[in-house]
Amino acid sequence: MTIMENAPSRHVQQVAELVRRLDRDEIRQLIWLVPQLQAESETVTWKQGDSAQEVRQREDLVRWVRDRMAQYAYPAHPMRGEDAFLGDMTVEAYFALPEAERERIWDELYAAAIKTSQEHEVKPDAVVPAR
Amino acid sequence: MPSYLLDKSVARRIVESLYHLDNLSSEEVMVLNLWRRLQIEGVRLFVPIGVVNILRRFAHLVEIGVFLSTVEPLRSGCYVKRWARRLRQHGFTREDALVLALATYGTDATGDILGVDVLITLDKPLLNHFQVHQLELRTRLLTMTRQLSMPYCRAALPVMLHPGESVL
Numbered sequence: 001m002t003i004m005e006n007a008p009s010r011h012v013q014q015v016a017e018l019v020r021r022l023d024r025d026e027i028r029q030l031i032w033l034v035p036q037l038q039a040e041s042e043t044v045t046w047k048q049g050d051s052a053q054e055v056r057q058r059e060d061l062v063r064w065v066r067d068r069m070a071q072y073a074y075p076a077h078p079m080r081g082e083d084a085f086l087g088d089m090t091v092e093a094y095f096a097l098p099e100a101e102r103e104r105i106w107d108e109l110y111a112a113a114i115k116t117s118q119e120h121e122v123k124p125d126a127v128v129p130a131r
Numbered sequence: 132m133p134s135y136l137l138d139k140s141v142a143r144r145i146v147e148s149l150y151h152l153d154n155l156s157s158e159e160v161m162v163l164n165l166w167r168r169l170q171i172e173g174v175r176l177f178v179p180i181g182v183v184n185i186l187r188r189f190a191h192l193v194e195i196g197v198f199l200s201t202v203e204p205l206r207s208g209c210y211v212k213r214w215a216r217r218l219r220q221h222g223f224t225r226e227d228a229l230v231l232a233l234a235t236y237g238t239d240a241t242g243d244i245l246g247v248d249v250l251i252t253l254d255k256p257l258l259n260h261f262q263v264h265q266l267e268l269r270t271r272l273l274t275m276t277r278q279l280s281m282p283y284c285r286a287a288l289p290v291m292l293h294p295g296e297s298v299l
Binding site: 058061062064065066068069072073075076077078079083084085086091095102103106107109110111113114117118119120121122123124125126127128129130 | 133134139140143147149150151152153155160163164167179180181182184185189190191192193194195196197200206207208209210211212226229236238241242243244245246247248280281282283285286287289
């Protein structure tokens with residue numbers, strides 16, 4: 001949430017009008033008398049800066065993912081609500097479920113999928129993580 | 132080239148996030164960032180073969196197809212089940228023991244690797260349990276591997292990380 005999401009109250013606007021008339025020394029005196037002004041100002045500036053950076057990073061990430069998806073070969077198509085999906089449901093029905101229910105479905109499918117897994121031989125010269 | 136195993140919780144998060152890119156939670160941003168970084172670095176990225184088996188029939192959907200195109204299935208190598216049984220004696224749940232055993236004794240489609248460098252999971256109880264018992268697990272694994280032939284005698288515990296931790 002940024003500081004200007006809500007319009008300032010009339011009371012705040014009146015104080016702001018008074019502060020605008022102060023010169024630099026008077027503003028310093030005001031901050032000395034009300035140190036919360038400086039502390040809050042630093043917090044707000046930091047949050048706004050961080051938020052803007054986060055937004056940019058998120059946009060960059062989404063753009064990268066969309067590029068990857070755009071390169072994915074025909075005849076695949078993006079998920080549509082009516083497409084069949086996990087748990088014998090449609091995509092729309094699956095994503096309408098609460099997180100805990102989607103997790104339960106996923107866990108059940110996974111448990112079934114690994115039930116019959118076989119063990120495989122590994123080559124004698126296989127690469128082993130160096131630790 | 133280091134190898135990474137994304138557990139089922141991370142795989143699900145990535146796949147689900149691809150469906151609603153305009154409305155991502157912070158956890159989804161975190162796993163997508165991880166997925167991107169690992170691809171850019173060109174590491175080998177694995178998921179348990181069970182995840183691939185679940186998703187394969189939906190590969191005609193772009194979101195699923197793209198994800199599957201970036202990962203390889205990690206199959207059980209010999210001794211996965213034996214190691215999982217021992218891990219259960221150290222308080223791991225059945226599924227947690229299996230995924231940790233897979234990260235230790237899993238192999239690729241051609242049997243050219245034994246285990247992965249890093250196991251990534253969102254499961255905080257698993258991460259905590261692993262951290263607490265890591266030393267005794269190493270000792271236990273050493274005892275087990277001494278009796279095995281190549282390459283199984285060289286098996287090593289993976290590093291276990293949360294997607295939010297620095298992985299590269």
